[in-house]
Amino acid sequence: MEPRAINFKDKLATFSEHWSPKVIAEMNNYQFKLVKVQGEFAWHDHPDTDEVFIVISGNLEIEFRDSTVSLGPGEMYVVPKGVEHKPKSQQECEILLVEPRGVVNTGDVDGELTAENNVWI
Amino acid sequence: MEPRAINFKDKLATFSEHWSPKVIAEMNNYQFKLVKVQGEFAWHDHPDTDEVFIVISGNLEIEFRDSTVSLGPGEMYVVPKGVEHKPKSQQECEILLVEPRGVVNTGDVDGELTAENNVWI
Structure with a gap:
């Protein structure tokens, strides 16, 4: 079978819920997730x-305790480990996350926004 | 100072040479490189x-010994470790690479296409 590329738009069309990252690929022990x-x-x-x-x-804001970064399409940001942050977006925004396998979306704060981990699409 | 997003188009506008990856970000010991x-x-x-x-x-083909994968904008592929591959593109193609810090573009094949490593833009 010929290998196939992973198409972000095709994958994004398969789900609609918010704040629930879906794994689309792994590189070593890292995962690429759409949300x-x-x-x-x-x-x-x-x-x-x-x-x-x-x-x-779409557009994403990542709020930190002392500042905020704004991201549009074709832009990226690396949130350093241990730094408190709160993502937010007025309109729907589609994001590719990269992080080690096993990372939970809410970090060490368990709550109603905590999503099931390691869900592949 | 307010943190700033990393904009792919802005970064790509700063160089023109081919097959010479430029680092734009690090996550843990992994690097994000534009080429x-x-x-x-x-x-x-x-x-x-x-x-x-x-x-x-643009469009990229990654040739393997027994198959080829074709990628367009908004598509990704993970080449497994140890698998021989040859990227090619008839027209210019702009790519974001993700790999551990220290990986050389030509792997263990040193030659005229071997680029200087760890060049940041």
């Missing part, structure tokens, strides 16, 4: 790892 | 790591 977001997420951090956000469509 | 390619690269593999290709513009 749709809208509204405000919970404050959290990831004590053991940096986290990469790449915006595919 | 412009045109023509055919050398057959090579990376014995110790997978390698991620994400196409930003």
